[in-house]
Amino acid sequence: MKTMKKMTVARRIHVGKLLTAGAACLLLFSGISDTLAINTYVRDLKGMSIPVQSYPVEASVVALTFDVGADSNSARIGDILLALRSHNVKATFFLTGSWIEANPRSAQAIVSAGHEVGQSLYTYRDTSQMSAEEVRAELERSDAAWTKAGLPEHRAFRVPHGEAKSAVAKAIRSRHAELIGWSIDAAPKTKDDAVHVFGRMHEGVQPGDILRMRVDQLSAAAVPGLLKSLRDSGYDVRSVNEMRGEGDRS
Numbered sequence: 001m002k003t004m005k006k007m008t009v010a011r012r013i014h015v016g017k018l019l020t021a022g023a024a025c026l027l028l029f030s031g032i033s034d035t036l037a038i039n040t041y042v043r044d045l046k047g048m049s050i051p052v053q054s055y056p057v058e059a060s061v062v063a064l065t066f067d068v069g070a071d072s073n074s075a076r077i078g079d080i081l082l083a084l085r086s087h088n089v090k091a092t093f094f095l096t097g098s099w100i101e102a103n104p105r106s107a108q109a110i111v112s113a114g115h116e117v118g119q120s121l122y123t124y125r126d127t128s129q130m131s132a133e134e135v136r137a138e139l140e141r142s143d144a145a146w147t148k149a150g151l152p153e154h155r156a157f158r159v160p161h162g163e164a165k166s167a168v169a170k171a172i173r174s175r176h177a178e179l180i181g182w183s184i185d186a187a188p189k190t191k192d193d194a195v196h197v198f199g200r201m202h203e204g205v206q207p208g209d210i211l212r213m214r215v216d217q218l219s220a221a222a223v224p225g226l227l228k229s230l231r232d233s234g235y236d237v238r239s240v241n242e243m244r245g246e247g248d249r250s
Helices: 002-030 035-047 074-086 097-102 104-112 132-148 166-173 191-199 217-232 240-249
Strands: 061-068 092-095 116-119 210-214 236-238
Touching: 061 240, 074 104, 074 217, 092 097, 092 104, 097 104, 097 132, 104 116, 116 132, 116 240, 132 166, 191 217, 210 217, 217 236, 236 240
Parallel strands: 061 092, 061 210, 061 236, 092 116
Antiparallel strands: none
């Protein structure tokens, strides 16, 4: 329990560092006190484009998201979709352009199941190692793959690995206004990590959190238990768009 609490505190500190610093500066000059207004303002400050990491909601709801890249197995998509359907949950899937090109039917299966789809770059590269020109080229290739697959219009975009330097962020924001990050990284890389992360996930979750998972064997195996654990703890699990609506009503 103590270990989990330490991890939870560390996670909150890591996620909130940049927002806290930016918000403090803005408060000095603008007097803004509303949390949502501050977060929105900081995200737009000089094109910094900090991704949304959580939503201010009163209800006990969280959003479940999946990063879908070139290494995402289509068979695991089927397993995850089945688990979500069994629990009557809608989630958000962020698709890279290269994965869409290789798996157009699986991309359509996600949409047909009623889930929200958001876009990512063409490849799941770390944008901190890319120039704005490289990012624009990836965005164009991703757009082309999206259009060719006949996927629906969308609002959400996920920056691979969650953050981007200013020039790159501006290039992305020029095409996608709503960047979605996460407040809980639930994408373990080993079985031992998976046991720890998923076994006590419910203890660190707060209303409005955005959970990030991958489409791999570990995540696919963990989804049913995770959904049950969250439900048993009183949480409803939604897509990003659904949880955004909860924030609009609060």
